[in-house]
Every structure is written in C-alpha cells, then in structure tokens.
Amino acid sequence: MKVAAENLALNIENIRNDFPILKRKVNGYPLVYFDNAATSQTPQQVIDAIVDYYSNYNANIHRGVHTLSQEATDKYEAARKTVQTHFNAAKSHEIIFTSGTTHGINLVASGFASLLEEGDEVIVSALEHHSNIVPWQMLCEKTGALLKVIPMNNEGELVVDKFQQLLSNKTKVVFLNHVSNALGTINPIEKIITEAHKVGAAVLIDGAQAAPHIKADVQALDVDFYVASAHKMCGPTGVGVLYGKEEWLNKLPPYQGGGEMIATVSFEKTTYADLPHKFEAGTPNICGGIAFGVALDYMNAIGFDKIASYEEELLHYGTEKLLKIEGLKIYGTSTKKTAVISFNIEGIHPYDIGTIVDKLGIAVRTGHHCAQPIMDFYKIPGTVRASFLFYNTKEEIDLLVEAVKRAKSMLQ
Structure with missing residues (x-):
C-alpha cells in the first residue's frame, strides 16, 4: 500500500x-x-500553444494549399486524434469539435426533433445543469414528446429504481450528467446506459463536470453521445467536444448550415459533407481545438x-x-x-x-x-x-x- x-x-x-x-x-x-x-x-504549456498558433501559423484550415493552412490543418486534426484517444472513441470522425458542452447538447437535441413524434418520451435526471434541461424542454415543445424526471434523494443521489419504472418502449432518449456540477455526485451512468439500451433508447451523458476528474471510456460505457468542455480541463474557453456513435451521427441532420459542412452546393440542392465536417459549419475555433489537445496531453502526463x-x-x-x-x-x-x-x-x-x-x-x-x-x-x-x-x-x-x-x- x-x-x-x-x-x-x-x-x-x-x-x-x-x-x-x-x-x-x-x-x-x-x-x-x-x-x-x-x-x-x-x-503555461497551453498558453504557449495558443501564442505559438497566433505567432507562427495562424490560418484557416482544410482545402488551403498554402503552407500555413496545411500546418494549421495538421495540428487541428492531430488534436482531434488526441481527443479520440483520450475518450477512446472508435473513429476520429466520431469526435465533433463544438464551442462547449452546451453547444453539443443543443446539437443533439435539435437533431432529435426529426426523430421524435408526439407521445414519445424522453428522460432527464433531477441533478441536471440548466443546459441539459432547457434544450430538451424546447425539443418536447416542438415535437409533443413528454419529459420525465428521475428523482433524487436527500443525499443528492438519483433514485435508480424510479428510473427503471419510468422506462418504456416509448422512451427514445435518456440524458443526464456524469457528475453533478452543484453537488459533485457521481451518477451510476453504466447502469443507466445499460437499462436505457434495453428499451432501445439513446443515451447522452453530460461529461462537463466529470471530464476533469474521470477519464471516460466511451466504448466501454457503450454510450451514444458524450459531451465535455475544454475550459474545465485546463484548456481554453469556447471549445468542447461531442462524441457520438457513427450510426447516431449519421441519423441526425446537420445542426447548422454554411461552409465546411457541405459536399456540393447549387441553388437547386445541397449535399452534406461526411462526418465530422457535417456538424462543423463555418470557421471553427482552430486555436482552441489545438490548445484543447495540448491540455489533454498535459493532464494525461500527470x-x-x-x-x-x-x-x-x-x-x-x-x-x-x-x-x-x-x-x-x-x-x-x-x-x-x-x-x-x-x-x-x-x-x-x-x-x-x-x-x-x-x-x-x-x-x-x-x-x-x-x-x-x-x-x-x-x-x-x-x-x-x-x-x-x-x-x-x-x-x-x-x-x-x-x-x-x-x-x-x-x-x-
């Protein structure tokens, strides 16, 4: 010992x-x-990476043939690989860079608007941050789906037996945090994911508060979506990650339209790019993504x-x-x-x-x-x-x- x-x-x-x-x-x-x-x-290691980007190779990524663009693209995509490795995603295109956890949740909730029907049910926990409540309430208002809540007890823990009673063949999505931001409670997400999958429901885990303390293995968890923010993991603000299983990301429609997320555009029809670019419209936070990778390397070195x-x-x-x-x-x-x-x-x-x-x-x-x-x-x-x-x-x-x-x- x-x-x-x-x-x-x-x-x-x-x-x-x-x-x-x-x-x-x-x-x-x-x-x-x-x-x-x-x-x-x-x-300082992350600060240095930010300064290095803006001092030495600040350029827009993808499609650029000039040296700075190629250097920035290589560093950005290397950061995506770093995030993939950290969370043990099966494929790098299952890693979507976002502006943070809230962005990732909204992206998924918006996508489910095309998959839910009136009378479907979604389940949230009583321990959630507002960013994992409000987008789903908005989804229910759009679709007519019903929002159900896993209750909590005085210790600040979820009543898992009640969760099992809420599940039915009408349950389409279950979403909850890995760790409560207000109380620090670590939720039994392994059991919740397993039980939700038994009725065919997808599961989104808000990992914003867990990620600085717990190294989540998304394949071992068998989770469908996992979201986190760099700024809680020694990284910069304004960047985060959405992990999604390839099959689910392919089912969801694009969240935003614009450059980067397209394959072809005409005034008659637009076709969308493959993953991950389908969900990364516009110029991303290039420096933030690169610095996020450096922050993960820093924490993993410890x-x-x-x-x-x-x-x-x-x-x-x-x-x-x-x-x-x-x-x-x-x-x-x-x-x-x-x-x-x-x-x-x-x-x-x-x-x-x-x-x-x-x-x-x-x-x-x-x-x-x-x-x-x-x-x-x-x-x-x-x-x-x-x-x-x-x-x-x-x-x-x-x-x-x-x-x-x-x-x-x-x-x-």
Whole structure:
C-alpha cells in the first residue's frame, strides 16, 4: 500500500508553477482558486500553444494549399486524434469539435426533433445543469414528446429504481450528467446506459463536470453521445467536444448550415459533407481545438489515477475541516462524488459568505449553479460551492475554513 501511495503522489509545487495565475494576489492576498467546477485554470504549456498558433501559423484550415493552412490543418486534426484517444472513441470522425458542452447538447437535441413524434418520451435526471434541461424542454415543445424526471434523494443521489419504472418502449432518449456540477455526485451512468439500451433508447451523458476528474471510456460505457468542455480541463474557453456513435451521427441532420459542412452546393440542392465536417459549419475555433489537445496531453502526463487519488484527499480533508464549523451544512453527501463541497451556514445567505471570502483572496462560486431544481428540492436559494482541482492544496483549504469562520462571525 505504501508503494502504491508513493506512485500516486503528485509534485504539487511543480504543478502549481505551471499555472501563472496562481502567483497573483487578489485584494492583497495570495489567490486561492476554488471555482474549478466553473472554469479551471490554464497551464503555461497551453498558453504557449495558443501564442505559438497566433505567432507562427495562424490560418484557416482544410482545402488551403498554402503552407500555413496545411500546418494549421495538421495540428487541428492531430488534436482531434488526441481527443479520440483520450475518450477512446472508435473513429476520429466520431469526435465533433463544438464551442462547449452546451453547444453539443443543443446539437443533439435539435437533431432529435426529426426523430421524435408526439407521445414519445424522453428522460432527464433531477441533478441536471440548466443546459441539459432547457434544450430538451424546447425539443418536447416542438415535437409533443413528454419529459420525465428521475428523482433524487436527500443525499443528492438519483433514485435508480424510479428510473427503471419510468422506462418504456416509448422512451427514445435518456440524458443526464456524469457528475453533478452543484453537488459533485457521481451518477451510476453504466447502469443507466445499460437499462436505457434495453428499451432501445439513446443515451447522452453530460461529461462537463466529470471530464476533469474521470477519464471516460466511451466504448466501454457503450454510450451514444458524450459531451465535455475544454475550459474545465485546463484548456481554453469556447471549445468542447461531442462524441457520438457513427450510426447516431449519421441519423441526425446537420445542426447548422454554411461552409465546411457541405459536399456540393447549387441553388437547386445541397449535399452534406461526411462526418465530422457535417456538424462543423463555418470557421471553427482552430486555436482552441489545438490548445484543447495540448491540455489533454498535459493532464494525461500527470495521470488521471494520480489526479483522482489526490483530489479525493482534498475532498475528505475539506469536508472534515468545514463540518467543524457550527451551523454549516453540506449538500450532496453521496459516498461517490468528485472534489466539490457545496454548503451553507444556517441563517446566512451564500452570496454574503462568497463576498467576504473574496475580500480575503478566495474564489468560490455562490448561487444556484445553473441547477435551480436541486436548490428547489432542498428549499434553499443556493449554496457556497468550493470545487478543487489537482493544483489546490490542503493549506489553501485551511485558509478557506478560516475565511468562512470570519464571515460567520461578521454576519451572525
């Protein structure tokens, strides 16, 4: 066990040196960044890749015969291969570059508008981000399909037995997150995918919150669609990935029309390009896609097993320390969760706590976290959410605990 623990140890000092922003001060205090569930920070290696693109080979991709275009195209398509390898997709054209998780979900939901009929059913979970609720509600309004919800319990877990009762031969799509952004709960997606497939339903997994912590194998999961965002994985904003099984991507119509996604165009008829270009209309975020590949390489060089082990340490340490504060309650107490602690202090609004700890240089997220149904379930306006990543430390957690204590003493 000792050898295994040593093998999983991270050199946190070296890792932190890769992130320039961690050296800055906020309100005169060293920055403590605990808003990783919203956006992770970016290592110098990724920043360098962005600068290199704009400094040395900035050009539009595909079809260009000049050297810069060819270099940009090669780097962009190499990044697609990197994403394919990371998620273990069977084919590179099953990887669609998007502007982020929300874009990927909307693309799939829009496509299903041509596949659903009135009376069909779609199933969502009670733990979803708004971006995995609203597009499907819009789809139901267009098609007459019925939206059903997998309920949650007080621990912030899905009631899987109820899910099985919701399934029927009318179920066409099931969509849920791999990890709750508001609570950190890791959902039993393997079981849900298996059960949904038994009735012939497709499954979309929102992997935005899981991808920084868990290396999803889309073939092993047998999932039909999996979406994620680069900006939660040490990459830039404005780029993400939609994985889709080839057979499903071929069934869906194009989401947007324009350049790049066509084979031939005339005023009489247009034919569409093959995958993945069918879903990549217009000039993409070329630099973002390339930098996403560099970010994945960076995280894989550290190792996701090491990341998971260290972040679990942070989660247990932070949970133990925060619970010693009288009146503090943690929401989301599943035994299977990522490094997210969502909490309130009795009688104090979360916004007020967030404002005070920011004055001490500590960044946390406050509010409903775009997961209002969860807050409604608990009958609260929102929470304070501290979310950790592998470059955070126990010493930073100690600073958070002292800051929360100070906020409590000022506000009560």
